[in-house]
Amino acid sequence: MIRMLLRVLGHEYARPMRRTMALMTTTAIAEGLLYALLVPVLRALFGPEPGDARPWLVAFGAAVAVYAALRYISDLNGFRVGTTMLRGVYHRLGDHLARLPIGWYGAGRVGEVSVLASRGVLQAMSVVVHLLAPFISACATPLTIVAVMLAFNWRMGLAALAAAPIVAAIQVWTARSTAAADAERHERDHEASARVIEYLQAQPVLRAGGRTAERFRLLDDSLRHVQRASRRTVLATLPGVVGLTVTVQAMFTVLLVLGAYLALGGNIGAAEVLAILVLAARCADPLLSLADIGGKLRATRSELARLDTLLRTEPLPEPREPIQPVRHDLEFDSVTFRHGDRTVIDDLSLSVPQGQRLAIVGPSGAGKSTLLQLLARFYDVDAGAVRVGGVDVRAIDTEVLMARIAVVFQDVYLFDGTIEENIRLGRPGAGEAEVRAAATAARLDEVIERLPGGWQADVGEGGALLSGGERQRVSIARALLKNAPIVLLDEVTSALDPVNEAAVHEGIERLMAGRTVVMVAHRMRTVQRADRIVFLDGGRIVEEGGHDDLLRRGGRYAGYWNISLTPAASE
Structure with a gap:
């Protein structure tokens, strides 16, 4: 012993x-x-x-x-x-x-x-x-x-x-x-x-x-x-x-x-x-x-x-001689990823030019969120390579990689503290004016005005004292403050009411401006402005193209779009 x-x-x-x-x-x-x-x-x-x-x-x-x-x-x-x-x-x-x-x-x-x-x-x-x-x-x-x-x-x-x-x-x-x-x-x-x-x-x-x-x-x-x-x-x-x-x-x-x-x-x-x-x-x-x-x-x-x-659990290996990418384009090169006995991503190849927006749609369990996690190197692939700026993410220092990526998840976790402290997690050294500007851009200022304590209002453990939409706005303000060139969005509006969804969409539009974006969404209307849309099923790309082009084809994407327009799906 x-x-x-x-x-x-x-x-x-x-x-x-x-x-x-x-x-x-x-x-x-x-x-x-x-x-x-x-x-x-x-x-x-x-x-x-x-x-x-x-x-x-x-x-x-x-x-x-x-x-x-x-x-x-x-x-x-x-x-x-x-x-x-x-x-x-x-x-x-x-x-x-x-x-x-x-x-x-x-x-x-x-x-x-x-x-x-x-x-x-x-x-x-x-x-x-x-x-x-x-x-x-x-x-x-x-x-x-x-x-x-x-x-x-x-x-x-x-x-x-x-x-x-x-x-x-x-x-x-x-x-x-x-x-x-x-x-x-x-x-x-x-x-x-x-x-x-x-x-x-x-x-x-x-x-x-x-x-x-x-x-x-x-x-x-x-x-x-x-x-x-x-x-x-x-x-x-x-x-x-x-x-x-x-x-x-x-x-x-x-x-x-x-x-x-x-x-x-x-x-x-x-x-x-x-x-x-x-x-x-x-x-x-x-x-x-x-x-x-x-x-x-x-x-x-x-x-x-x-x-x-x-x-003794081995962490993901750090590169001995890390390479720093100079561009912000993204690429999946023949990527295969398995979780246990299940193949989640199966020999998938995909690229996102710098400054463009890619939307990923598909049924639950298709591997959409996994693609975002592989980009952020939450996992390492079993085969193929994931590249940022032409450099394999395994060859990039973890801190350098994460500094270039802002992630907004569907389930937002806030630390027990004030709203300002949670926003500052995006960039702890930011000035007060920058923090206020990020909050305003995320439509968080109107939330702060009605909260007792304002900026110093306590959010509770996990953000329990805020609503889901309010937590999401804090998360977007945090990402805006980080000012990363790559943005990953994972189902950020799937469970919001119409008022919060409109406010969050406005903040997301500001967040995506001029950046390389990969978004996962169940609500089809959120992907219309994407430069390219990929329909994923079973870890493979079934369809890809622009919104109008995919509708004209009348394939899987068009079927999902038509279902989303029904009253039951819109509620």
Whole structure:
């Protein structure tokens, strides 16, 4: 587990971690050596001259002071290193997540990462602050005490040492026997959390159906699964706990019998036997704590394994010698892209001259949005090439590529903050006048005027305090402020009311002016002004041409256009 921890921490924190472990080990050994002084103290106290114990008692007091100082320094260092590493892991995790392809973020994976980035990281890093020192102490202190026993009486020392491999075997066996139960418990906990969220989100549907008094069967089932998994975890752990307790008690009993036998035979004094039994009793507490510490370490190891797996996920490779394009034309050259076992884009070739507008239409699942994602390099193609300005996007530095592209999605996400802060994400260094001009061009100024707080109005988490049309206007203002030469639009008006749609269209027209544009739209009227229209189906181009030309052909595009003109489609 230590190797995995160091791998998760990275090279920067490996050395401080090793120093911390060395200090903790030194402290644990010092604790064991401290108890060694009990032997001469007890020998003198039970001897003919009890006063001879004074120098040993002074030495014992000095040793306690040294140990206390070491323990203080060790614990303080552990907390400092732990908090520093926690901050470092968060930064490393954030940097790594920012470099992973957008396509990696599925619906289930986002929830998993959010849990891992909050509770998981805290639990994984708690090993440095709360678990590592007790674990090292539970291992090193008893071994040091056994070494002291060997020095005073090799027979009793060997008897105590015989318990060490048994304790180690019990720990290994317990870890193996509980691994499956721990994994199942984690899976069931994750499922139950998802069901709780689902139950809360489903309240409008449940209440509309008059089912407010009913129990939610899926949630009940998942909670029962958690209960069964918890029971199996406890049952899997119980034999190890009992075995460890029996082993420690058996060791003490053997030492007691052996000590009595040696004392009766005159091979050892009663004071030495008493001192060694005190040392043995001191061994019992840390050994028995191994059961509790071991369970916590196994849970921590599971979180570390998930963190390690995430951090070892390969991001999209960056070019060693990046090329900077000088033009802004776009090209798909025999592109094939697969998502799992499904071919989304199939040997597609397409070009968009600089400054022109391309509209992509077609049925759901045709691969329209995927084309935009490939242009922005959210994914890498499986075959062929996607080029910007004649340069393969894989040969362009990611920051350079994204600086040339403004993307407006259908589902707009706004960060919890003010409207102005969300607009500034397009270009953080923009002046106040530029921000105001972008907002005005996106017709956002009229929204700001009616909001309490104006520019400083809080949009809420995800923009929840704004309507869909208002969020879309913020997104367009952000793209206008970015002033990128390439604009990608993905279904930006598909779910807007007529008033917001008109305002958003006006902002989009300003955004598209003089730029290379690729737009995906379900509402056919939004694509009439495109220089060229491509009808996509099954990842292939079925038709392409101008709006009027495609209508004259009477093909798939003309059929979609006619359907869009019906009253039901217009509503």
